[in-house]
Amino acid sequence: MQFARPATFILAATFATLGCGSTSSTDSATDGTEASSTSVGSAETATTPGTATTATATTLGTSGDTGSSGTGSSSDGTSTGITGSTDTGGSESTDTEGETGEPENLLPNPGFELGDTWTVATNHQIVDSDARSGTMALRVTSTGESMSSSTWSDRIPANAGEEYELHTWVQAQNLTAGPNGNGDTPLTVIRFRDADGFVLNGHGRRTEGYRWAPYINNGNYPYVDDNMVIHFQMTQTGDGFEVGFRTWENNTSGDTFYDDVSIFRRTFPERGALDSTLQAEDADVITQAFIGTEEIEFTGTGYVDVTDDPGELTWNDVALTGDYILSVRYSREGFDRPMSIFVDDVEVESLDAAPTGRRGMYATADFNVSFGAGSHTVRLVVNKGGGPLGQPLIDKIDVYELSR
Ligand SMILES: [Ca+2]
Ligand SMILES: [Ca+2]
Numbered sequence: 001m002q003f004a005r006p007a008t009f010i011l012a013a014t015f016a017t018l019g020c021g022s023t024s025s026t027d028s029a030t031d032g033t034e035a036s037s038t039s040v041g042s043a044e045t046a047t048t049p050g051t052a053t054t055a056t057a058t059t060l061g062t063s064g065d066t067g068s069s070g071t072g073s074s075s076d077g078t079s080t081g082i083t084g085s086t087d088t089g090g091s092e093s094t095d096t097e098g099e100t101g102e103p104e105n106l107l108p109n110p111g112f113e114l115g116d117t118w119t120v121a122t123n124h125q126i127v128d129s130d131a132r133s134g135t136m137a138l139r140v141t142s143t144g145e146s147m148s149s150s151t152w153s154d155r156i157p158a159n160a161g162e163e164y165e166l167h168t169w170v171q172a173q174n175l176t177a178g179p180n181g182n183g184d185t186p187l188t189v190i191r192f193r194d195a196d197g198f199v200l201n202g203h204g205r206r207t208e209g210y211r212w213a214p215y216i217n218n219g220n221y222p223y224v225d226d227n228m229v230i231h232f233q234m235t236q237t238g239d240g241f242e243v244g245f246r247t248w249e250n251n252t253s254g255d256t257f258y259d260d261v262s263i264f265r266r267t268f269p270e271r272g273a274l275d276s277t278l279q280a281e282d283a284d285v286i287t288q289a290f291i292g293t294e295e296i297e298f299t300g301t302g303y304v305d306v307t308d309d310p311g312e313l314t315w316n317d318v319a320l321t322g323d324y325i326l327s328v329r330y331s332r333e334g335f336d337r338p339m340s341i342f343v344d345d346v347e348v349e350s351l352d353a354a355p356t357g358r359r360g361m362y363a364t365a366d367f368n369v370s371f372g373a374g375s376h377t378v379r380l381v382v383n384k385g386g387g388p389l390g391q392p393l394i395d396k397i398d399v400y401e402l403s404r
Contacts, residue, residue, distance in 0.1 A: 190357060
């Protein structure tokens with residue numbers, strides 16, 4: 001089955017959305033320096049060097065925005081179509097919270113041991129050196145050119161409602177820093193196709209999710225997986241996704257290596273029957289946040305867009321008694337950040353919510369909460385982090401009975 005690529009697609013705009021002017025930090029404990037990022041995650045306001053090339057790209061559903069993301073591959077004129085998931089084994093299983101049993105890596109050839117099953121971009125090469133496991137790895141050589149240098153996996157079919165975790169191991173050798181330092185580095189990317197096989201590239205529809213490789217130790221570091229994780233949820237707008245690795249234009253030299261890439265479908269065995277839903281936009285008190293509707297993958301009538309740190313959503317008179325899973329559906333670009341649940345002004349649990357790849361793409365984070373008898377005040381406290389990149393969205397909290 002072949003999928004025709006749209007007659008026009010954009011290269012440059014992607015990179016405006018994915019990093020022009022960004023100073024997003026990496027995932028180390030020293031992050032928090034991304035406060036000055038301006039365009040990542042704010043596609044609606046991005047004006048980019050690629051504007052001229054995006055003018056004809058509106059056929060894929062851009063709705064008035066000027067900074068819609070495109071896709072980054074220059075070499076794959078046609079999709080390889082749907083590929084079945086292949087269990088190639090041999091890759092390290094990562095800890096996916098809440099899962100039972102051994103999760104299956106859905107990514108074919110995740111350790112590059114089978115050679116060029118990937119669509120390898122210019123200046124990228126599958127090499128028999130610098131492997132984290134096995135003998136092969138993907139080397140991404142930075143030359144200062146960008147825009148089209150993305151290596152892609154085959155498509156991984158997926159269904160609406162499913163959630164996934166993407167995990168990457170990365171090392172760097174003599175990687176030059178971009179002007180923005182941390183975060184101005186090669187990217188791990190996921191991109192989505194619609195039911196007709198077209199890459200989704202309109203703002204308001206999902207585009208791509210990404211995670212920067214770290215920039216640490218002056219661009220020389222062994223394999224790390226410093227929070228190189230993206231959690232994301234499929235919606236009705238897509239039927240599958242591809243995993244990619246992208247050179248970044250601000251890195252003029254040096255090599256970045258990827259190995260042992262994994263995609264797991266997240267499962268949530270602790271969730272029993274759905275009891276009720278607390279929509280974010282229906283919270284009784286919302287502080288340092290506003291109700292938005294622009295990013296369309298919300299449920300209910302909108303979402304809460306956290307603008308300052310911390311954002312708080314409070315629901316009063318919540319009639320719950322017993323043990324429940326409170327599953328927060330959220331969107332967060334860039335970084336792990338804490339979220340906490342308080343019941344009757346007592347903190348019950350705090351966790352680091354993984355980034356979802358992009359503002360407007362969602363994932364869930366589950367809290368275990370025991371309620372005494374009666375009605376309660378439930379408050380969600382959301383750490384925003386600095387800059388627009390850290391501006392999370394909260395869609396809702398689904399309340400599940402704890403499975404027995
Ligand atoms: Ca390998
Ligand atoms: Ca909502």
